[in-house]
Amino acid sequence: MxxxxxxxxxxxxxxxxxxxxxxxxxxxxxxxxxxxxxxxxxxxxSKDKLFEAVFNEIFTQFITKISLVLLSDAPVKEKMSLFVDSFIDKIAANPFVPQFIIGEINRDPAIIKKMMQKSGFNPDMFVSLFGTQFKNLHFDVRHFIVSLLGLCIFPFAARPLIENVYFNNNSEAYDVFLFERKEYIKSMMLKFMEEE
Amino acid sequence: MxxxxxxxxxxxxxxxxxxxxxxxxxxxxxxxxxxxxxxxxxxxxSKDKLFEAVFNEIFTQFITKISLVLLSDAPVKEKMSLFVDSFIDKIAANPFVPQFIIGEINRDPAIIKKMMQKSGFNPDMFVSLFGTQFKNLHFDVRHFIVSLLGLCIFPFAARPLIENVYFNNNSEAYDVFLFERKEYIKSMMLKFMEEE
DNA sequence: GTCTATATGGCGATAGAC
DNA sequence: GTCTATCGCCATATAGAC
Missing domain, CATH: 1.10.10.60 (Homeodomain-like)
Incomplete structure (x- = not known):
């Protein structure tokens, strides 16, 4: 009920x-x-209050998913693979979330701080992870995370354009493309993470 | 005047x-x-007509910039490097463009076809390039292009969030991060493009 | 071409009956 | 708690003077 x-x-x-x-x-x-x-x-x-309730729910879910890749203590390559698979599945099940969040944080950047507090997340938590768990990697972890997010999120956020230009608006073909994308991203990142 | x-x-x-x-x-x-x-x-x-005029101008500029990487016949690695440098410079000079385009193509996907016609671009042009110039590469060129775009665009589109979470809202530090990003993306893509 | 004034409709929000 | 009716405002768009 x-x-x-x-x-x-x-x-x-x-x-x-x-x-x-x-x-x-x-x-x-x-x-x-x-x-x-x-x-x-x-x-x-008010509309504002209702919107905040909705945004809080969506944002918390989203950032929780992202933080898992940082918070678990699995080896970094497995962690990356798990993240790509689960994150893309998550977005595929909620395909409007990326462009929604991108739009709203740019419309009103102040909402981020508000939501961070409500969700119980705080920036220091993310930053401190760089000093400990990742300090022995040969690449910059912030760039690494941003790259991973961009590779996963962009094909959803820009779907109408890419689907038009590269797939002649064939929606089914684009779904296949999105599915393939998991393996593509993982192989790309693994190659990059090799020590030489 | x-x-x-x-x-x-x-x-x-x-x-x-x-x-x-x-x-x-x-x-x-x-x-x-x-x-x-x-x-x-x-x-x-009307507001609609005015918006279309504005969108057309912005979109045409944007997609022209993107198409250069495909249309020139320089070797693919140099082409990639040139694209990353010039594309990130272009976005840095127009930082609102990515989230604007992402937002509007999702609000009204039909606008893409309209703008494609006005700009003189057509999907077939992009698609045909895959059959010729790129057919000997060992990776999927559509994934390659989408990856490149995502790596360049995402840090601008999601700036307020990343700047908050990873840079404690230090805007100058984030500008440095964006500048570094050119080298990071290029080294990442070059490594991926190696034949083994 | 450029302005002031106004028409017209739609929106968020509230009053008040049930 | 849920509804109908309505208020008050603000947005796009137009009329018409200059």
């Missing part, structure tokens, strides 16, 4: 993910939830 | 780049151009 509050949050998630804060309409969220517009304000006071 | 029409387009470019189609306001564009709101409609009929 789902409460009205949950139905609203789920509907808001759908609409905000596709349209973003600026493009979303309270009326559309109400329709999606099968309730009246006034109820949205009864439960969440 | 700049005409009113040019002033409007320049102002619209600034505002749309930062706020996107949904977040931009005609009043703000008028203020930025130092003219009256009614003049916007005199020259561009």
């Amino acid at each position: 789902t409460t009205t509050e949950q139905k609203i949050l789920e509907a808001a998630r759908q609409v905000f993910l596709k349209k973003g804060m600026d493009g979303a309409r309270m009326q559309e969220i109400a329709n999606e939830a099968g309730i009246n517009k006034a109820l949205l304000h009864y439960y969440y006071r | 700049t005409t009113t029409e040019q002033k409007i387009l320049e102002a619209a470019r600034q505002v749309f780049l930062k706020k996107g189609m949904d977040g931009a306001r005609m009043q703000e564009i008028a203020n930025e151009a130092g003219i009256n709101k009614a003049l916007l409609h005199y020259y561009y009929r």
Whole structure:
């Protein structure tokens, strides 16, 4: 059984993910939830508050997934492989998340700090990891992480363009491409991580 | 000497780049151009038309830059190096472009086809290149191009988040990081392109 | 061509009955 | 808790004077 509050949050998630804060309409969220517009304000006071609740949920899930690659203490090559597989699966199941987060953090950068606090994450946690676990690697770990994220996220964020230019809008072919991509990224990164 | 029409387009470019189609306001564009709101409609009929003019300009510039790496017939490794240097310089000079394009192509995928026609580009041109120039490479060229783009673009598109998490919001440090990134990407790709 | 004033519609938010 | 009706504002767009 789902409460009205949950139905609203789920509907808001759908609409905000596709349209973003600026493009979303309270009326559309109400329709999606099968309730009246006034109820949205009864439960969440304002569009801003509702958006924050949605963003917090999405962002926390996303950054939790990312942090796993850093927090586990598996050997770094296995860790990388596991991350690529699970991260791409995760995005494929939530294909609107990357461009949503990219759009919203650029629209309102201040939201990041707010969400970090709510999620219980803090920047120091990430930074301190560089001083300990990774210090013996021959490459810069920040560049390494950013590369890994870019390689995984970009083909989803830029999908409409790439699918048009390189796949003649053949959506099924692009799904295959995304699936292949796991192996491509892993082999690329493994080669790069070799000690010579 | 700049005409009113040019002033409007320049102002619209600034505002749309930062706020996107949904977040931009005609009043703000008028203020930025130092003219009256009614003049916007005199020259561009509607917000949609004005947006299309702006998007077309930005998109054409962007995709022209990308296509150079494919169209020149320099050896592939030098080509890659040249592309990374010039492309990152280009984005650094226009840091809002990546997230703007990502946002708008996802908001309205149909705009891509429209812009492709206006710019004189067509998908077949890109696709045919794979059958000829690149056919002897040992790796998939589509994955290669997408990787290159992702490695260059992502640190700009996700800047607010990465800058917060890994650089404690130190903007100058992040600029250094972006500058270093050219060498990092090139060495990574070169290693990957080795024949063994 | 450029302005002021205004029409027109849609949006977030609230009042108040049930 | 949930609804209908409506307020007040702000956005795009247009009319019409200069």
